[in-house]
Amino acid sequence: MFNIGEFASIGRVSVRMLRHYDEIGLLPPAMVDSHSGYRSYEGKQFAVLGAILAFKDLGFRLDEVALIVQGEIDDDVLREILTARRTELARQLDLDAARLLRIDTRLRHLKGEPPMSPITTELKPLPAEIVAQASAIAPGFGPENITPVIGPLFGPLARDLATAGVRPGSQSIAMYEAIESGDGEGARVYAAFPVGAEVSAGKGFTLSNVPAVALAATTVHYGSMATIGESWQALHAWIDDHGYELAGVCRELYILSEPEPQENWVTELQQPVTRP
Incomplete structure (x- = not known):
């Protein structure tokens, strides 16, 4: 048996943390002296403590950790759960990498250096589509707000279309307002x-006429x-x-997307414009 100080030292945690784990029922001691109140732990409890610390390190809340370690x-x-957590962490890494890129871009701008990789832009009309x-409603603009909301819409939409007997093409569109x-x-x-004119609205989806655009500035995001x-x-900097x-709501045309991993996606950005 180990007293609480020994157990804390070997397990590389604080005594205060062990007391808290005891209070919430996450890691009760093997024995508590009825007179002194001193806590004692068994050697096999180091494995439980290790599991607690491992799942905490992965970002799980203590109530989630309790469910896991208690079987x-x-x-x-x-x-x-682990797959969902991995997806969440990967997305955060992408967001942080994007922020680093924006910081580097601004630093280069302050130094008077040209952008590292200027985009290729094409001006073209966009056809009308049904x-x-x-x-759904996102809390705001930006990938951190938009992506978690719009991404989950496509799968159920495709299934609803299939249930209605509609087979859409491989490309999809995202729009925001x-x-x-x-x-x-x-x-x-x-x-x-995009669907044909013969399609009627069904459960889980509505139909909309996306108007033609006389001129749009477009670029491809990989x-x-x-x-x-x-x-x-x-793209907006190029337009300016x-x-x-700018002359209307932008669109994103997903040329290559699900089920491919996002690093392989190909997305055309479409911004309606006019020449003043």
């Missing part, structure tokens, strides 16, 4: 698939949605530098 979650559910779409009501902070996001903000900023004006 209330089976391996299949744990696998799903789309089947689903929508600011919400003026309430606090004005949110954005409505639309996930859409890779993760976490870094798409840089491509949009570069070349004397065009």
Whole structure:
């Protein structure tokens, strides 16, 4: 048996932390002296402490850790939880990498250096399309707000279309518009698939006529949605530098997306413009 100080020292945690784990039922001592109240631990409890620290290090809350180490979650559910956590961490890494890129871009600008990789832009008209779409509210603009909301719309939308007997093409579209009501902070996001004129609205989706655009500035973004903000900023800078004006809500055309990993995605950014 180990007293609480010995157990804390060997386990490389504080005595205060062990007391807290005892209070919340996460790691009770093997024995508590009825007279002194001193806590004692068994050697086999080091494995439990190690598991607690390991899952804490992965970013899990203590209530989640308790369910895991106490065996209330089976391996299949744990696998799903770990996969979801991995996705969350990967997305955060992408967002942090994008922020680093923006910082580097601003530092180069302050030094008077040209951008590392100027975008290739094409001016072209966009055709009118009939789309089947689903929508949701995001807390704001930017990949950190948009991506977690719009991404989950496409799978159910595709399934709803299949249930209705509609087979959409391989390409999909995303559109965004600011919400003026309430606090004005949110954005409505639309996930859409182009469909034929013969399609009728069905359960889980509506139909919308996306109007033709006489002229749009477009560029292609390769890779993760976490870094798409840089491509949009570069496209808007190109539009401004070349004397065009924004003339409507932008679109994103997903040329290559699911089920490919995001690093392989190909997305065309489409911004309607006019020449003043």
